[in-house]
Amino acid sequence: MNVGLVGIGNCTSSLVQGVAHYTAHPDAPGLTLPVCAGYAVSDVRFTAAFDVDAAKIGLDLAEAIWTGPNNATRFAEVPPLGVPVVEGVLSDGVGRRVGERITARGTADVEAIAAHLERTGTEVLVNFVPAGSQQASECYAEAALLAGCAFVNCIPSVIARSPHWVERFTAAGLPLLGDDLKSQFGATLVHRALVELLAANGVRLRNTYQLLAGGNMDFVNLQDPERLRTKQETKAGGLRGADGDTLLPPEQVHVGADYIPFLADRKLAVIRIEGEGFGGTPVEVDLRLNVDDSPSGAGNVLDAVRYLKFALDHGLAGVLDPVAARLMKAVPNPMGEGAAAAGLRELLALGRP
Numbered sequence: 001m002n003v004g005l006v007g008i009g010n011c012t013s014s015l016v017q018g019v020a021h022y023t024a025h026p027d028a029p030g031l032t033l034p035v036c037a038g039y040a041v042s043d044v045r046f047t048a049a050f051d052v053d054a055a056k057i058g059l060d061l062a063e064a065i066w067t068g069p070n071n072a073t074r075f076a077e078v079p080p081l082g083v084p085v086v087e088g089v090l091s092d093g094v095g096r097r098v099g100e101r102i103t104a105r106g107t108a109d110v111e112a113i114a115a116h117l118e119r120t121g122t123e124v125l126v127n128f129v130p131a132g133s134q135q136a137s138e139c140y141a142e143a144a145l146l147a148g149c150a151f152v153n154c155i156p157s158v159i160a161r162s163p164h165w166v167e168r169f170t171a172a173g174l175p176l177l178g179d180d181l182k183s184q185f186g187a188t189l190v191h192r193a194l195v196e197l198l199a200a201n202g203v204r205l206r207n208t209y210q211l212l213a214g215g216n217m218d219f220v221n222l223q224d225p226e227r228l229r230t231k232q233e234t235k236a237g238g239l240r241g242a243d244g245d246t247l248l249p250p251e252q253v254h255v256g257a258d259y260i261p262f263l264a265d266r267k268l269a270v271i272r273i274e275g276e277g278f279g280g281t282p283v284e285v286d287l288r289l290n291v292d293d294s295p296s297g298a299g300n301v302l303d304a305v306r307y308l309k310f311a312l313d314h315g316l317a318g319v320l321d322p323v324a325a326r327l328m329k330a331v332p333n334p335m336g337e338g339a340a341a342a343g344l345r346e347l348l349a350l351g352r353p
């Protein structure tokens with residue numbers, strides 16, 4: 001399947017490395033699904049790449065992923081891919097904090113992006129621009145529509161939650177997935193599981209916080225309060241119960257993010273949950289989680305592109321709700337883990353003879 005990438009930052013680096021790594025070693029640990037929706041990792045082929053960082057534009061994708069300020073862990077060697085990084089649409093992609101660290105250049109327009117997607121035969125476009133880039137995300141979604149590509153919105157901008165975009169992708173017969181990618185084993189997953197477990201066992205939840213720290217460009221970007229706000233919304237919305245209901249009102253959920261340069265791509269999450277148990281007695285949970293930030297997102301996006309290719313093969317359009325519930329933090333129709341798993345089984349049955 002032919003996959004296009006928008007934003008050649010740390011997450012894209014881990015994704016590109018992951019495809020090289022698991023193609024060469026399909027049994028290596030860490031991969032959720034060696035075969036997903038009928039596709040192996042080796043079926044994923046990168047065909048287009050867009051960025052606005054002058055240092056990355058013009059480089060082969062395999063070289064651009066190692067170009068600063070990227071600092072994701074190097075866990076695989078990637079041979080030249082023959083995919084040049086093409087200048088994208090700048091729009092609101094680069095905020096003040098990121099703008100201080102890169103030379104941004106992005107004079108392309110939506111039509112030029114769509115023409116490149118068509119020329120390269122791209123089928124699925126993955127959006128990995130910095131959090132808070134609503135307009136830039138819309139430009140790439142528009143280009144995907146024009147070029148007849150499925151679209152995965154891995155960032156907190158509102159695309160798959162917008163009836164406007166869902167209607168347009170559905171009308172065009174194209175699948176759409178979003179918003180804001182979940183990590184394989186990240187803070188949102190653990191936080192949600194704990195909140196769900198406490199509620200299911202009769203503990204009345206009072207409040208909770210999730211404090212994050214990291215030293216990559218995502219955390220540089222999140223030092224801008226407006227950009228952090230979009231992340232806070234999708235994270236708070238991610239704390240849902242088995243029936244898809246929100247378990248805590250948003251004002252009782254605090255999400256913070258700190259930039260600590262020497263952490264590089266390591267992410268620290270400190271989670272605290274407070275509640276009332278039997279007799280109104282206090283129940284408190286404190287947890288500290290340490291993961292590599294970007295590889296932990298890459299596994300899920302590898303599944304996302306394979307599900308979307310499956311959807312294209314079977315003429316499925318719009319948001320695939322069970323896939324979205326499984327892989328994304330903020331979705332148009334939230335559902336619990338059980339319902340999502342059942343929905344996924346039903347969906348994949350379409351592929352059986």
Ligand SMILES: NC(=O)c1ccc[n+]([C@@H]2O[C@H](COP(=O)([O-])OP(=O)(O)OC[C@H]3O[C@@H](n4cnc5c(N)ncnc54)[C@H](O)[C@@H]3O)[C@@H](O)[C@H]2O)c1
Nearest residue numbers: 007008009010011051053088089090093130131155217297
């Ligand atoms: N595990 C994770 O790391 C994870 C999980 C969920 C969501 N996300 C989201 O994924 C996104 C990417 O994360 P990252 O760590 O790779 O960030 P990053 O800052 O390393 O990479 C972003 C890239 O996008 C480029 N860019 C900026 N504006 C652009 C534009 N208009 N067009 C094309 N390219 C543009 C930047 O130059 C940079 O190369 C962020 O929004 C982040 O919140 C990450």
